[in-house]
Amino acid sequence: MVFVLVSFFSxxxxxxxxxxxxxxxxxxxxTSSVSLFHFLTNFSEVGDRLANxxxxxxxxxxxxxxxxxxxxxxxxxxxxxxxxxPNSPQATAVSAVSFIGVLTPSFLTALFVMLAFVxxxxxxxxxxxxxxxxxxxxxxxxxxxxxxxxLAVRPLAYVTQVTIGALQxxxxxxxxxxxxAKGLPPRVVLSRHVLRNVALPxxxxxxxxxxxxxxxxxxxxxLFNWSGIGLQxxxxxxxxxxxxxxxxxxxxxxxxxxxxxxVKIAMRHIDxxxxxxxxxxx
Numbered sequence: 001m002v003f004v005l006v007s008f009f010s011x012x013x014x015x016x017x018x019x020x021x022x023x024x025x026x027x028x029x030x031t032s033s034v035s036l037f038h039f040l041t042n043f044s045e046v047g048d049r050l051a052n053x054x055x056x057x058x059x060x061x062x063x064x065x066x067x068x069x070x071x072x073x074x075x076x077x078x079x080x081x082x083x084x085x086p087n088s089p090q091a092t093a094v095s096a097v098s099f100i101g102v103l104t105p106s107f108l109t110a111l112f113v114m115l116a117f118v119x120x121x122x123x124x125x126x127x128x129x130x131x132x133x134x135x136x137x138x139x140x141x142x143x144x145x146x147x148x149x150x151l152a153v154r155p156l157a158y159v160t161q162v163t164i165g166a167l168q169x170x171x172x173x174x175x176x177x178x179x180x181a182k183g184l185p186p187r188v189v190l191s192r193h194v195l196r197n198v199a200l201p202x203x204x205x206x207x208x209x210x211x212x213x214x215x216x217x218x219x220x221x222x223l224f225n226w227s228g229i230g231l232q233x234x235x236x237x238x239x240x241x242x243x244x245x246x247x248x249x250x251x252x253x254x255x256x257x258x259x260x261x262x263v264k265i266a267m268r269h270i271d272x273x274x275x276x277x278x279x280x281x282x
Contacts, residue, residue, distance in 0.1 A: 053232070053247045060217060060228030061255075062139070067148045067213050071155030072206045078156070079163025079202075086168050095164060101157025106216035110150045110223045117146055132225040147224040151216055155209030162205035166198040173197075199270050207263040214252070 078098075082091035117129045131143040171194065218230035225231070229248050236245040 049244055049247060053244065053251060056228050056232040056248070057251050059226065060221070060230065063144065063147055063151065063221075063226060063228060064210065064213050064217070066144065067151035068155055068206070068210050070148060071152035071213075072159050072209055074152070075156040075159025075205075075209075076163055076202065079160045080167065082160070083164040083167030084171065086164070086171075091164070094160060098157040098160040098164075101153050102161070104153070106150060106154070107219045107223065109153050110147075110220055113146055113150050114223070130224075143224075147220050147226055150220050150224075151213040154212040154216065155206075158209055158212060159202065159205045162201050163198065166201040167194070170194050170197045196270070200267055203263060203266060203270070207259060210259055211256075214256075 075098075078094050082088075082094040085091055114130055122128050122130070127142060129142050129146055131140070137143070217228065218234060220226070221228050221230035222234060229252060233245060233248045235241075236248065
Protein backbone atom coordinates (compact mmCIF):
# COMPACT_ATOMS: atom_id res chain seq x y z
CA MET A 1 0.00 0.00 0.00
CA VAL A 2 2.86 2.36 0.82
CA PHE A 3 4.42 1.59 -2.56
CA VAL A 4 1.20 2.49 -4.38
CA LEU A 5 0.82 5.79 -2.51
CA VAL A 6 4.45 6.77 -3.07
CA SER A 7 4.14 5.91 -6.77
CA PHE A 8 1.04 8.05 -7.10
CA PHE A 9 2.47 11.16 -5.48
CA SER A 10 5.85 10.68 -7.17
CA UNK A 11 4.58 10.22 -10.73
CA UNK A 12 1.38 12.28 -10.73
CA UNK A 13 3.30 14.98 -12.66
CA UNK A 14 2.12 17.78 -10.39
CA UNK A 15 4.51 20.76 -10.38
CA UNK A 16 3.79 21.57 -6.75
CA UNK A 17 1.86 20.05 -3.84
CA UNK A 18 -1.88 20.66 -3.93
CA UNK A 19 -1.97 22.72 -0.72
CA UNK A 20 0.85 24.92 -1.95
CA UNK A 21 -0.98 25.56 -5.24
CA UNK A 22 -4.13 26.43 -3.32
CA UNK A 23 -2.29 28.81 -0.99
CA UNK A 24 -0.44 30.54 -3.83
CA UNK A 25 -3.55 30.94 -5.95
CA UNK A 26 -5.70 32.32 -3.13
CA UNK A 27 -2.95 34.75 -2.09
CA UNK A 28 -2.93 36.29 -5.55
CA UNK A 29 -6.71 36.57 -5.94
CA UNK A 30 -6.68 40.17 -4.74
CA THR A 31 -4.20 41.28 -7.41
CA SER A 32 -5.16 39.10 -10.32
CA SER A 33 -7.91 36.66 -11.18
CA VAL A 34 -5.77 34.88 -13.78
CA SER A 35 -3.99 32.70 -11.23
CA LEU A 36 -7.22 31.43 -9.73
CA PHE A 37 -8.58 30.69 -13.18
CA HIS A 38 -5.39 28.84 -14.06
CA PHE A 39 -5.60 26.90 -10.79
CA LEU A 40 -9.20 25.82 -11.40
CA THR A 41 -8.43 24.98 -15.02
CA ASN A 42 -5.59 22.70 -13.96
CA PHE A 43 -7.82 20.83 -11.55
CA SER A 44 -10.55 20.48 -14.17
CA GLU A 45 -7.96 18.95 -16.51
CA VAL A 46 -6.95 16.53 -13.78
CA GLY A 47 -10.60 15.59 -13.33
CA ASP A 48 -10.97 14.95 -17.07
CA ARG A 49 -7.86 12.80 -17.07
CA LEU A 50 -9.11 10.79 -14.11
CA ALA A 51 -12.48 10.32 -15.79
CA ASN A 52 -10.80 8.99 -18.94
CA UNK A 53 -8.61 6.71 -16.87
CA UNK A 54 -11.70 5.45 -15.03
CA UNK A 55 -13.44 4.59 -18.30
CA UNK A 56 -10.32 2.85 -19.63
CA UNK A 57 -10.03 0.92 -16.37
CA UNK A 58 -13.66 -0.20 -16.60
CA UNK A 59 -13.19 -1.43 -20.17
CA UNK A 60 -10.05 -3.37 -19.26
CA UNK A 61 -11.60 -4.90 -16.16
CA UNK A 62 -14.59 -6.13 -18.14
CA UNK A 63 -12.25 -7.79 -20.61
CA UNK A 64 -9.88 -9.17 -17.97
CA UNK A 65 -12.56 -10.59 -15.68
CA UNK A 66 -14.35 -12.28 -18.54
CA UNK A 67 -11.14 -13.78 -19.93
CA UNK A 68 -9.91 -15.03 -16.54
CA UNK A 69 -13.32 -16.49 -15.70
CA UNK A 70 -13.53 -18.19 -19.10
CA UNK A 71 -9.97 -19.49 -19.03
CA UNK A 72 -10.04 -20.61 -15.40
CA UNK A 73 -13.38 -22.37 -15.75
CA UNK A 74 -12.33 -24.27 -18.85
CA UNK A 75 -8.94 -25.00 -17.32
CA UNK A 76 -10.53 -26.52 -14.23
CA UNK A 77 -12.79 -28.73 -16.32
CA UNK A 78 -9.96 -29.94 -18.56
CA UNK A 79 -7.60 -30.32 -15.61
CA UNK A 80 -10.02 -32.48 -13.63
CA UNK A 81 -10.93 -34.54 -16.70
CA UNK A 82 -7.25 -35.24 -17.41
CA UNK A 83 -6.01 -35.39 -13.82
CA UNK A 84 -8.46 -38.04 -12.66
CA UNK A 85 -7.21 -40.30 -15.48
CA PRO A 86 -3.52 -39.43 -15.71
CA ASN A 87 -2.49 -42.31 -18.00
CA SER A 88 -5.26 -41.94 -20.57
CA PRO A 89 -4.69 -40.61 -24.11
CA GLN A 90 -7.00 -37.70 -23.30
CA ALA A 91 -4.76 -36.65 -20.41
CA THR A 92 -1.69 -36.74 -22.65
CA ALA A 93 -3.41 -34.64 -25.30
CA VAL A 94 -4.66 -32.09 -22.76
CA SER A 95 -1.20 -31.77 -21.22
CA ALA A 96 0.41 -31.23 -24.63
CA VAL A 97 -2.14 -28.60 -25.64
CA SER A 98 -1.73 -26.80 -22.30
CA PHE A 99 2.04 -26.56 -22.78
CA ILE A 100 1.53 -25.12 -26.25
CA GLY A 101 -0.96 -22.60 -24.87
CA VAL A 102 1.45 -21.37 -22.21
CA LEU A 103 4.37 -21.03 -24.64
CA THR A 104 2.48 -19.37 -27.51
CA PRO A 105 2.90 -15.55 -27.57
CA SER A 106 -0.29 -13.56 -27.20
CA PHE A 107 0.14 -11.64 -30.46
CA LEU A 108 0.39 -14.92 -32.39
CA THR A 109 -2.70 -16.27 -30.65
CA ALA A 110 -4.53 -13.04 -31.50
CA LEU A 111 -3.65 -13.37 -35.18
CA PHE A 112 -4.92 -16.96 -35.27
CA VAL A 113 -8.15 -15.97 -33.51
CA MET A 114 -8.74 -13.03 -35.86
CA LEU A 115 -8.09 -15.26 -38.89
CA ALA A 116 -10.47 -17.92 -37.58
CA PHE A 117 -13.28 -15.45 -36.95
CA VAL A 118 -12.87 -13.53 -40.22
CA UNK A 119 -12.25 -16.48 -42.50
CA UNK A 120 -14.37 -19.26 -41.05
CA UNK A 121 -16.66 -18.43 -38.11
CA UNK A 122 -18.23 -15.17 -39.34
CA UNK A 123 -19.11 -16.49 -42.83
CA UNK A 124 -20.53 -19.67 -41.27
CA UNK A 125 -22.85 -17.97 -38.77
CA UNK A 126 -23.43 -14.73 -40.68
CA UNK A 127 -22.32 -12.53 -37.75
CA UNK A 128 -19.33 -10.20 -37.79
CA UNK A 129 -17.28 -10.58 -34.61
CA UNK A 130 -14.09 -8.60 -35.24
CA UNK A 131 -15.39 -5.08 -34.60
CA UNK A 132 -12.61 -2.48 -34.38
CA UNK A 133 -14.73 0.66 -34.40
CA UNK A 134 -14.50 2.55 -31.06
CA UNK A 135 -18.19 3.48 -31.41
CA UNK A 136 -19.22 -0.12 -30.71
CA UNK A 137 -19.90 -0.69 -27.00
CA UNK A 138 -17.44 -2.82 -25.05
CA UNK A 139 -20.41 -4.72 -23.65
CA UNK A 140 -21.37 -5.86 -27.15
CA UNK A 141 -20.78 -9.61 -27.15
CA UNK A 142 -19.62 -9.55 -30.77
CA UNK A 143 -16.78 -7.21 -29.94
CA UNK A 144 -15.97 -8.75 -26.57
CA UNK A 145 -15.67 -12.39 -27.62
CA UNK A 146 -12.50 -12.42 -29.74
CA UNK A 147 -10.17 -10.46 -27.38
CA UNK A 148 -11.56 -12.37 -24.39
CA UNK A 149 -10.67 -15.67 -26.06
CA UNK A 150 -7.13 -14.47 -26.77
CA LEU A 151 -6.59 -13.38 -23.17
CA ALA A 152 -8.17 -16.62 -21.88
CA VAL A 153 -5.78 -18.96 -23.68
CA ARG A 154 -2.82 -18.67 -21.31
CA PRO A 155 -4.96 -18.78 -18.11
CA LEU A 156 -6.72 -21.85 -19.49
CA ALA A 157 -3.44 -23.60 -20.23
CA TYR A 158 -1.81 -22.67 -16.93
CA VAL A 159 -4.79 -23.60 -14.74
CA THR A 160 -5.04 -26.90 -16.61
CA GLN A 161 -1.40 -27.71 -15.90
CA VAL A 162 -1.62 -26.82 -12.21
CA THR A 163 -4.86 -28.76 -11.75
CA ILE A 164 -3.42 -31.87 -13.38
CA GLY A 165 -0.29 -31.68 -11.25
CA ALA A 166 -2.23 -31.12 -8.03
CA LEU A 167 -4.60 -34.00 -8.74
CA GLN A 168 -1.76 -36.39 -9.52
CA UNK A 169 -0.27 -35.66 -6.10
CA UNK A 170 -3.58 -36.12 -4.28
CA UNK A 171 -5.30 -39.10 -5.92
CA UNK A 172 -2.48 -41.48 -4.98
CA UNK A 173 -2.30 -40.47 -1.32
CA UNK A 174 -3.22 -42.94 1.42
CA UNK A 175 -6.40 -41.22 2.61
CA UNK A 176 -7.84 -41.14 -0.92
CA UNK A 177 -7.03 -44.81 -1.48
CA UNK A 178 -8.59 -45.64 1.87
CA UNK A 179 -11.75 -43.77 0.92
CA UNK A 180 -12.01 -45.75 -2.32
CA ALA A 181 -11.34 -48.99 -0.42
CA LYS A 182 -14.23 -48.23 1.94
CA GLY A 183 -16.55 -48.14 -1.04
CA LEU A 184 -17.34 -44.43 -1.01
CA PRO A 185 -18.79 -43.12 -4.28
CA PRO A 186 -16.33 -41.23 -6.50
CA ARG A 187 -18.39 -38.06 -6.09
CA VAL A 188 -18.03 -38.20 -2.30
CA VAL A 189 -14.30 -38.91 -2.52
CA LEU A 190 -13.87 -35.99 -4.88
CA SER A 191 -15.81 -33.52 -2.75
CA ARG A 192 -14.49 -34.55 0.69
CA HIS A 193 -10.92 -35.65 0.09
CA VAL A 194 -9.71 -34.28 -3.24
CA LEU A 195 -11.12 -30.80 -3.72
CA ARG A 196 -9.94 -29.45 -0.37
CA ASN A 197 -6.37 -30.56 -1.07
CA VAL A 198 -6.19 -29.09 -4.57
CA ALA A 199 -8.00 -25.85 -3.73
CA LEU A 200 -4.90 -23.91 -2.68
CA PRO A 201 -2.72 -24.59 -5.75
CA UNK A 202 -5.68 -24.04 -8.07
CA UNK A 203 -6.52 -20.74 -6.38
CA UNK A 204 -2.89 -19.64 -6.68
CA UNK A 205 -2.92 -20.55 -10.37
CA UNK A 206 -6.04 -18.44 -10.94
CA UNK A 207 -4.27 -15.53 -9.26
CA UNK A 208 -1.28 -15.99 -11.57
CA UNK A 209 -3.63 -16.31 -14.54
CA UNK A 210 -4.84 -12.79 -13.94
CA UNK A 211 -1.25 -11.58 -14.25
CA UNK A 212 -0.82 -13.58 -17.46
CA UNK A 213 -3.81 -11.78 -18.96
CA UNK A 214 -2.67 -8.44 -17.58
CA UNK A 215 0.77 -8.82 -19.17
CA UNK A 216 -0.82 -9.45 -22.57
CA UNK A 217 -3.31 -6.60 -22.27
CA UNK A 218 -1.26 -4.00 -24.18
CA UNK A 219 -0.84 -6.19 -27.27
CA UNK A 220 -4.43 -7.46 -27.31
CA UNK A 221 -5.99 -4.03 -26.82
CA UNK A 222 -3.82 -2.57 -29.56
CA LEU A 223 -4.68 -5.33 -32.04
CA PHE A 224 -8.42 -5.17 -31.34
CA ASN A 225 -8.56 -1.37 -30.85
CA TRP A 226 -9.89 -1.84 -27.33
CA SER A 227 -9.70 1.52 -25.58
CA GLY A 228 -8.64 0.23 -22.17
CA ILE A 229 -5.66 0.64 -19.88
CA GLY A 230 -3.21 -0.99 -22.29
CA LEU A 231 -4.11 1.08 -25.35
CA GLN A 232 -4.38 4.28 -23.32
CA UNK A 233 -0.93 3.62 -21.82
CA UNK A 234 0.61 3.15 -25.26
CA UNK A 235 -0.95 6.41 -26.45
CA UNK A 236 0.19 8.25 -23.32
CA UNK A 237 3.76 7.05 -23.79
CA UNK A 238 3.78 8.00 -27.48
CA UNK A 239 2.47 11.48 -26.60
CA UNK A 240 4.87 11.80 -23.63
CA UNK A 241 1.88 12.30 -21.34
CA UNK A 242 3.50 11.38 -18.03
CA UNK A 243 0.47 12.34 -15.94
CA UNK A 244 -1.99 10.04 -17.70
CA UNK A 245 0.58 7.25 -17.80
CA UNK A 246 1.15 7.56 -14.06
CA UNK A 247 -2.58 7.35 -13.33
CA UNK A 248 -2.87 4.23 -15.47
CA UNK A 249 0.10 2.56 -13.80
CA UNK A 250 -1.21 3.37 -10.34
CA UNK A 251 -4.60 1.85 -11.23
CA UNK A 252 -2.83 -1.33 -12.34
CA UNK A 253 -0.82 -1.41 -9.10
CA UNK A 254 -3.95 -0.98 -6.99
CA UNK A 255 -5.66 -3.79 -8.90
CA UNK A 256 -2.74 -6.15 -8.29
CA UNK A 257 -2.77 -5.23 -4.60
CA UNK A 258 -6.49 -5.91 -4.27
CA UNK A 259 -6.25 -9.25 -6.08
CA UNK A 260 -3.36 -10.44 -3.91
CA UNK A 261 -5.24 -9.43 -0.77
CA UNK A 262 -8.42 -11.20 -1.89
CA VAL A 263 -6.50 -14.38 -2.75
CA LYS A 264 -4.72 -14.42 0.61
CA ILE A 265 -8.02 -14.00 2.45
CA ALA A 266 -9.55 -16.84 0.45
CA MET A 267 -6.54 -19.08 1.11
CA ARG A 268 -6.74 -18.42 4.85
CA HIS A 269 -10.45 -19.27 4.79
CA ILE A 270 -9.86 -22.53 2.92
CA ASP A 271 -6.86 -23.65 4.97
CA UNK A 272 -6.18 -21.99 8.37
CA UNK A 273 -2.66 -23.43 8.30
CA UNK A 274 -1.72 -20.74 5.78
CA UNK A 275 -2.37 -18.01 8.36
CA UNK A 276 -0.38 -19.95 10.96
CA UNK A 277 2.60 -20.34 8.64
CA UNK A 278 2.53 -16.65 7.77
CA UNK A 279 2.49 -15.71 11.45
CA UNK A 280 5.48 -17.96 12.11
CA UNK A 281 7.44 -16.45 9.20
CA UNK A 282 6.65 -12.90 10.31
